Amino acid sequence: MGKLDGKVAIVTGGARGVGLGHARLLAYEGAAVVVNDLGGEWDGSGHDDRPAQQAVDEIVAAGGRASANYDDVADADGAQRLVDQAVDEHGRLDILVCNAGILRDRMAFNMTDDEWDAVIRVHLRGHFLPVRRAAAYWRQQMKSTGAPPGGRLVLTSSEAGLYGNAGQINYAAAKAGIASMALVLARELERYGVTANAVCPRARTRLTENTFGAFEVKAGEFDVWDADNVAPWVVYLCTEEGGHISGQCFVVGGGSVELVQMPTVVSSIQKDDRWEIGELAGAAKQLFGDRPTRPAAFPVGDGLPLGG
Numbered sequence: 001m002g003k004l005d006g007k008v009a010i011v012t013g014g015a016r017g018v019g020l021g022h023a024r025l026l027a028y029e030g031a032a033v034v035v036n037d038l039g040g041e042w043d044g045s046g047h048d049d050r051p052a053q054q055a056v057d058e059i060v061a062a063g064g065r066a067s068a069n070y071d072d073v074a075d076a077d078g079a080q081r082l083v084d085q086a087v088d089e090h091g092r093l094d095i096l097v098c099n100a101g102i103l104r105d106r107m108a109f110n111m112t113d114d115e116w117d118a119v120i121r122v123h124l125r126g127h128f129l130p131v132r133r134a135a136a137y138w139r140q141q142m143k144s145t146g147a148p149p150g151g152r153l154v155l156t157s158s159e160a161g162l163y164g165n166a167g168q169i170n171y172a173a174a175k176a177g178i179a180s181m182a183l184v185l186a187r188e189l190e191r192y193g194v195t196a197n198a199v200c201p202r203a204r205t206r207l208t209e210n211t212f213g214a215f216e217v218k219a220g221e222f223d224v225w226d227a228d229n230v231a232p233w234v235v236y237l238c239t240e241e242g243g244h245i246s247g248q249c250f251v252v253g254g255g256s257v258e259l260v261q262m263p264t265v266v267s268s269i270q271k272d273d274r275w276e277i278g279e280l281a282g283a284a285k286q287l288f289g290d291r292p293t294r295p296a297a298f299p300v301g302d303g304l305p306l307g308g
């Protein structure tokens with residue numbers, strides 16, 4: 001008896017890396033899974049149906065239920081076909097894991113307009129379009145049955161977005177936006193029994209290997225960079241027991257799950273009139289106290305994968 005028996009899930013970008021781990025574990029727990037993947041290169045170029053089909057073949061061979069979808073998640077018709085496919089082939093939709101992503105890294109002064117647009121498109125639009133269609137489906141379910149349908153949204157953010165990684169202004173902006181989308185969706189969809197959370201994976205995949213090079217794996221030891229390590233927390237959020245958690249953001253990798261504190265005011269200065277510039281040097285000292293006035297170092301050390 002699986003924790004997700006009878007449920008239907010979509011995983012975008014589910015044919016490789018972190019997404020493949022999600023698809024496998026959702027299916028193992030009993031969900032029918034639509035594995036979406038465009039099958040492109042790590043920078044978003046190209047298209048290949050084989051990776052999604054291979055993932056589906058693997059899940060089915062292991063006794064699970066799955067079907068393949070090859071659409072671009074950032075395409076309006078493609079996103080609609082994806083949600084329709086889950087409902088048409090498997091009868092319903094309960095879980096949407098938005099995971100598809102690409103990289104086009106460059107410092108801001110060198111980044112082309114096209115590199116900016118491509119990354120913003122796949123991540124932000126590629127999250128929004130399927131989410132909007134899933135949310136509309138759940139709202140319609142509530143209208144026709146009168147009961148909150150429930151539903152689970154897991155979005156994929158990144159520490160690059162939370163902490164601002166140099167060389168990734170396009171990707172960081174998109175990923176920060178995705179963390180914010182989870183908060184908005186948690187509020188908007190609460191009445192439908194739908195939860196929305198964001199995860200920031202830490203894993204060895206082609207995205208992080210392209211950015212950071214090969215990862216060391218010690219024989220006989222727990223492989224903390226295995227991409228399949230991210231799935232248990234994601235699948236837990238999709239279960240009944242995980243349904244009390246919404247609007248949260250987590251860093252997940254190896255055997256670790258970190259709860260990230262979402263923006264909160266840490267100090268303030270206040271006067272009952274507009275500030276004069278001459279007053280602000282002293283006021284700024286008061287505002288910061290002992291706090292640093294520059295960004296802190298990245299939360300993990302040199303060479304660790306935050307880029308993907």
Ligand SMILES: NC(=O)c1ccc[n+]([C@@H]2O[C@H](COP(=O)([O-])OP(=O)(O)OC[C@H]3O[C@@H](n4cnc5c(N)ncnc54)[C@H](O)[C@@H]3O)[C@@H](O)[C@H]2O)c1
Pocket residue numbers: 012013014015016017018019036037038039040041042044051071072073074099100101102122126156157158159200201202203204205206207208227305306307308
């Ligand atoms: N690996 C990490 O440590 C890490 C860190 C932070 C965030 N992430 C995020 O996790 C997610 C998965 O990344 P990964 O590391 O597994 O990379 P990956 O390249 O192995 O997998 C991403 C998958 O998304 C698919 N894809 C890309 N654009 C698509 C589109 N428009 N429509 C449908 N499918 C598309 C690709 O074909 C690929 O199979 C991404 O959103 C990434 O930004 C990963």
